[in-house]
Structure formats: C-alpha cells, structure tokens
Amino acid sequence: MAAGAASGGSATTDTYKESRTWLLMPAWLTLSILVLAPVSMMLVYSFLTKEFRGGVIWEFSLAAYDQFFFDRGLFGDEAPKIEWTYILIFWRSIWQAGAATLLSLAIGFPTAYFIATRPEHSRPLWVFLITIPYWVNLLIRTVSMKFLLRDQGPFNDLLISIGLIDSPLHIVNTNFAVQLGLFYSYLPFMVLPIYAAVERYNFSLSEAAADLYASKWVTLRRILLPAVKPGVIAGCILVFVPSMGSFLAPDLLGGAKNFMIGSLIEEQFKGNAGNWPFGAAASMILMTMVLILLLIYARQQARAEKTEG
C-alpha cells in the first residue's frame, strides 16, 4: 500500500513541480496548528506545577511524572514505592482495546473478503451499507447499545423467548460490554482498509496455489494473508489506537467503575482533581506508547520491503 502511494506521488511531483511548496502549505498549516501546537503545549504543561482547582503555575516540576510512577502513600509522605495504580489502568486499557481489535478483526476480515469478492458493480453498495450506522452520533449509538444489551432489554428477551437461556445474561456494566462497545464503534476502520487490500489482490494467485495442490487453509495463510497484510495492520492500528483513548464506551457500557486511560485523563481536567499537569503527563505517556508501537510497525515494513526488493 505504501509503495503504491509513493509511486503515485512521484508522478504528481513531476507534473506540479513548481507549485509543490504551495500545494503542501494547507497540509503543513493544518498539521502545525491542529497537531503540533496542542501537543507541544501538552508537553510543556506536563512539566509545570499544578495550580489548585485547575490551571498551571509556570514553574518547572516533575511532580506529574513522579505521581505516575511512584507511590508515596495516601498522604504523600511515605518512602516511594512503584505506583501500580496507573500502570494497571494503562494495562486494562491496552487489554480492552486489544480484545476489541481482535473481535473487529475476526468479524471484519471475512466481511471485507466477502465485499471484495462480490461483482464489481455491487461492491460500493456493500461498503455503503457498512457505513450507514456510522452516520449516527457515537453517543447515541452507545446509548442504544446499552438499551439493547441490558438485563430487561430486547437482546435478553429474545434469547429467553427462544429458550436459549432461562435468566437474563448480565452484560451491561462488564468488561465484555466495553469490548463490544469499542468493537462496534470502530468496526468500519477495520473493514475498509482490509477491503481495499483484498480488492487489489490478484485472485489468480489463489487459483495457481490451488492448481499446485495447496489446501484452502494454506492458500489463505501463505498467499492471501501476506498479500493483504498491510491492510490488516492498518485496520488493527485504526481500531486499537482510538479504542485505547476512548471513554464513552467504558463510562456508559462499563458503568465507569474502573478508570480507562481516557476517563483518567478526562477526570484531571473536568473532575474535582483539576490536575492539568498530571492529565498532560498521562497523555504524553500514552502518546509515547502509541508512537513506539507505530515505529516498530514502520521499521518492520521497511525491513519487509528491503527483503522483497
């Protein structure tokens, strides 16, 4: 996928060589105003002293990072131990987001494959159908999901009426509900990149494999999957990263009993804590983790391309 974009890009560069700087201006401006500036501000804030009830005092301080990594007891005067609270919260978020990603992959991959193997003229219709639910606001979809899943809700009523279960399944306010909510929120981000990859896959390769007596499983594993891997990885990143920072699904479907990274950060700005530097520090740590993940991916991609070339 990356290679295709690059070769397309070089053709464009030649045609519009003189105006290249100008054409890039909007992108640069948008990125620097909407991404670089807020992130730098956050980075600076995470190293400042907190002001009581929100705000910062312009004095350098490592207190926010200290709070994240060291436990000094309820009253802050004990010998520092490793603080597990925030590591636990981060771990829980990673785990929930990971489960949601696997769920999306399990459902999204066959769906994408199905769409890509339809006759060409009907594919846009299937893609269109996938996106329809996402025209509705995320909050409303999450609330509806809660309504469907709750103990006296339609989902449980249905299962009871067809005799599958005797008493309602308790789903709302569990971790599973959160995973389900995240899966539902971000499913199209999994389907669409995989669809784009599978659509460009040359199915005569599968036929050739079959001619050479490869089983269907081997064809899928050795021929199709390596060819569409970039799409699968892009889909996984697009589901995993926003799931980690999400707080709507955990709050509404999970009952907000346990902080996720997103709700922990929100509490620092909108809750009683009013601890802006700590909120900024937690955001920076989250961002660093995501960045490391993406760098590993990028390096592997580069290495893969080298061995191919």
Place this chain on the structure above:
Amino acid sequence: MKNLMKISTAALALSLGATSASAEGNLVLYHWFEYIPQELLDKFTAETGINVTMDTYDSNESMLASLKAGAIGTYDLAVPGDYMVKIMAGEGLLDTIADGELANKGNIAREWADPSFDRGRTHSIPYQWGSTSFAVNRDVYQGDINTTDILFNPPAELAGKINMLDSQGEVMAMASLHLGMEQCSNDRTQLKDLNAMLTAAKANWASFNSDTAKEVLVSGDAAVGQIYDGFSAKAREEGANVEYAFPVQGYVVWMDNVVLLKDAPNRENALKFMDFLLEPENIAAVSNYARYASGVNGVADFVDPELAKLPEGNPPVSAGAPVFIEVCNAETQAVYDKIWTNLKK
C-alpha cells in the same frame, strides 16, 4: 423628494430607536442549560427594555474553567452552586454587592440570608435549591430506606444494583455522613477509614453515572440510585416505583445562586435582573419550570401546588441534618483525589 423625506424619517426613527435600546443596554448571562424559562427573560426585557443574551454550561467546574481561561469581563451574572460560590469568591472572580444596592434583598428567606458559603450574601442571591440523597425501588426492597447503609452496606436484595453519582464531591460527602465524620476532615485515621469503607462498598455497586442517574432507575437497571431530588420525582412520574430517602445520618443539600461577576460589563443591569429574580412571582416561574424550591419569601401563591406536595421536598421528622458539600483545602483535596483514584482504579 418626498421619497427621500420618507427614507430619512425612517432612518431617523431607526437610529432613535437604536439609541434608546442601547440606552437601556444589555445583560449577558452565563447560566446552566435549560434552567430558566424563555418567557421570564422576555418579561424582563418587556419591563426594562434591556436585551438579554445567555450562554450556557453543564457543570460548575466547566464554568469555572471557562472564566479562569479568560471569559471574565464578558459576563455579568453566573449561577454557581453553593460550594462553587465560595471557590469563586476565593479566586477573586466575584464583585461585591454593597448594602442598599438590591431593593429586594429583604425578600430572601431568613434561612438563606446568611449561608455558610456566602456570609451576609455579599456576592449572591438564592436561585433554586434542593437535596441530593438516593432513591430506592420499592418493588425490590420494602425495608427501612432512611439510612446510608443502603448505599454503603446494603441488604442482600440491593447488593450489586446500586448506581452512584460519578461525582467525587457528592460521593465523599455522603460517605462522610455515613461514617459520622466531618467533611474534609484531615484526621489521618478518619481518611484511612473513608478509603477502606469506600473500597469495600464498591463491591456492591453496579455503576457510577450522573447523566443517566434517572434513566437507570426508570429502566430497572439499578434498584438504588444516588440522585438529586428533582430527578427522583421525575423518575416516579416516568413510572419507576421509587421512594426518595432522607437518611437519619443526614443528607446533602445544594443551592444554586446568582452571583455578580467581577468586571461585569453591565453592572447596573445585572443588579436590576437580580432584583427582578427576587420578586416572588418571577422566581416562582423558575421553580415551576425547574421543579426545585426557591429561597424567596412569598412564593406560595405563585408556585404550582403539586410542587409543594412532592415527598422529595418534605423530609420526615426522622431525617438527619441537611449539609452542604464543603470545600476542602489543597492538602485534604489531594488525599480525596487519591481515595477517588483508588476507588476507581
């Protein structure tokens, strides 16, 4: 020529009109969403000729954040809750109302004339007040509900069916009442007890939610919900068989207040509006709209009679003392934040 005359007369009339309007001036409110009927604002404009503009917010903390981030000087009046009045005064965000500046100040009910959060009412006037306690579904539990044990040490029928407000202040205040300790106590043993009690109680809670505090009771997802009195009454109107509790250990009261902001651009008009809201007929219109009580004398003739009969507004004799949420100092607040994070980790 005739036409020109007509046009210039019209222009003259228009400009005269404009001057007279600006002579009466403007008033800029910073208010909660859906908390004042539009008809009342129209009535104020009709009586005084003052144009009213209003921006809204959805929490005390977000209003404070916006004013601290530079909105001070834009607004004349805001409507903070009790503890927030004290915080705003401490941050120097409020102007002082001098003696005699408010003609109707005498209309304030005696019990609200000198509240702990604004001694002598030097910055604020009462707007609406009510209480925060909890409501219990009577189909699920028939025993005595007037005890904080229902939330923190519940009977078996209610365990696992409790929704708490997702608000540190409300939960901590109720927990302090349950343990019989002062709010914001900085006694270490008491703070440790508070931490241990909440951690143990959480095992019996289904969820933390403020926005849907009423819906979870109506839908039956929760059998007990920590809730505001007005929400409890609405839950009953919507078909939930809930009863509002007045624990013997005490319960939380709150009052929203209209405050005069520092650097108000239309200070005179702000005072006029405050006087307007202290007229019983006008503040009763707010009560009829928002379903809460006012803190003004003589409203009885104007308030919807149904409102006075609500059980939420009539505590039984067994009810403990009502308390406001207190403002902790920075040191105790840091411990509270830690307890809250522990509770939700």
